[in-house]
Amino acid sequence: MSRLKHISIVIILAFLGLIMLLDLNKIPNQFEYANSIYHHITNNAVGETGSLNFVTAILYDYRAYDSMGESTIIFGAVSGIVLLLSRKTLPVSSHGLSFIVKRTYGMLTPFIFLFSVYIIAHGHLSPGGGFQGGVILGAISIIFSIVYGSEFDYKRYTPTTKTLLETSGALLFIGIGLIGIIYSGSFLSNLNILNSEPGSLLSAGSIPFINLGIGFKIGAGLAIIFYSMIQKTFKEEASL
Amino acid sequence: MINHIVFIFIFLLGFYAILVKKSLIKMVIGLNIMEGAIFYWFIAITDRGGIIPIVQSTQVAFNLNDPIPQALILTGIVIGASTSAFLLTLIIELNKFTDSTNPDQLGGIIED
Numbered sequence: 001m002s003r004l005k006h007i008s009i010v011i012i013l014a015f016l017g018l019i020m021l022l023d024l025n026k027i028p029n030q031f032e033y034a035n036s037i038y039h040h041i042t043n044n045a046v047g048e049t050g051s052l053n054f055v056t057a058i059l060y061d062y063r064a065y066d067s068m069g070e071s072t073i074i075f076g077a078v079s080g081i082v083l084l085l086s087r088k089t090l091p092v093s094s095h096g097l098s099f100i101v102k103r104t105y106g107m108l109t110p111f112i113f114l115f116s117v118y119i120i121a122h123g124h125l126s127p128g129g130g131f132q133g134g135v136i137l138g139a140i141s142i143i144f145s146i147v148y149g150s151e152f153d154y155k156r157y158t159p160t161t162k163t164l165l166e167t168s169g170a171l172l173f174i175g176i177g178l179i180g181i182i183y184s185g186s187f188l189s190n191l192n193i194l195n196s197e198p199g200s201l202l203s204a205g206s207i208p209f210i211n212l213g214i215g216f217k218i219g220a221g222l223a224i225i226f227y228s229m230i231q232k233t234f235k236e237e238a239s240l
Numbered sequence: 241m242i243n244h245i246v247f248i249f250i251f252l253l254g255f256y257a258i259l260v261k262k263s264l265i266k267m268v269i270g271l272n273i274m275e276g277a278i279f280y281w282f283i284a285i286t287d288r289g290g291i292i293p294i295v296q297s298t299q300v301a302f303n304l305n306d307p308i309p310q311a312l313i314l315t316g317i318v319i320g321a322s323t324s325a326f327l328l329t330l331i332i333e334l335n336k337f338t339d340s341t342n343p344d345q346l347g348g349i350i351e352d
Contacts (some may be wrong), residue, residue: 009259019249027285038306046295054293054307061315070315077322113304127294131318199297211293218318225325229332 049190050204051124059129059208064188067139067210068173071217075170078221085228096149105147112140120215124204130211134218141223145230159227169217176213178204247281250274264331264341268324275320279313 038122041054041062051057059067096102118134141162144153180189190205197203250273257270286309292309333340338346 006260009256013252013256017252020248021244025241037308041307042304052295055310055314058307058311063311066315070318073319074322077326080326084329084333131314229329
């Protein structure tokens with residue numbers, strides 16, 4: 001790239017930044033309205049949903065329909081990636097690390113799984129939820145591929161299992177939504193029959209179950225994405 | 241004010257990477273930097289100086305931060321990760337047909 005083009009791009013970007021700064025300064029500092037949705041949620045969310053974590057209450061109760069669209073986007077991304085990177089043979093991409101690393105990770109795996117389940121199941125009580133715990137769940141499969149080799153990951157945790165987990169997570173989400181139609185007449189309404197006192201593990205109606213479905217869906221989806229990518233790249237390297 | 245300046249700097253840094261860099265992967269990184277700038281800005285300007293929006297018990301808590309932008313940004317992060325993964329997959333597929341990730345040297349896919 002020529003120096004003149006480079007300098008002109010920097011000047012144009014600086015000009016753009018100045019215009020953006022002038023525009024953004026018009027945004028008021030305080031967003032205070034008397035009857036804003038902020039006041040409604042902070043005052044009534046515990047009573048209406050039973051969830052102590054208001055972010056979870058918004059994600060899986062007030063805007064649960066939007067979360068379903070979000071998980072559909074992930075499903076679309078996973079489908080596209082698997083479609084693009086589909087292959088016929090299974091090359092062994094790596095043979096794993098040393099014995100010490102394998103043993104250490106073998107002892108650590110149950111605790112990583114427990115931690116992810118804890119994050120998912122306590123999504124309505126503490127920071128966390130289905131998305132965050134699902135990422136930890138997906139990391140287990142990714143570390144399997146690195147530490148034990150991709151063949152081990154393929155045998156222990158086959159793509160069929162991953163697909164089954166992802167689909168069952170999505171079906172759990174939609175199933176809870178359909179039960180909501182029968183129970184109170186609207187899709188994905190909170191199932192208040194499951195409520196106990198807010199603060200206990202099985203409170204907040206259907207939110208923990210939606211969290212569980214989302215968690216398995218995200219974890220399996222990430223594992224599928226990583227699996228598809230690493231198979232393909234290592235195959236390219238082997239052919240060189 | 242400082243939030244706006246930091247946001248604009250990081251955002252334009254990502255935009256600069258997309259405009260100038262000669263590798264598709266670096267362009268995806270630039271796109272991620274732009275996303276990160278927007279996430280930061282959206283959380284920062286809605287900060288009320290309160291505590292995290294998680295209460296201890298059922299009684300009404302005061303001085304909470306706004307939970308709505310946090311929920312929106314959580315959605316945005318997940319979608320950003322999905323689009324990044326899909327873009328990287330397209331680059332991997334493209335690399336099968338050409339030996340370069342430089343968009344200037346692509347010049348169409350070669351049929352074999």
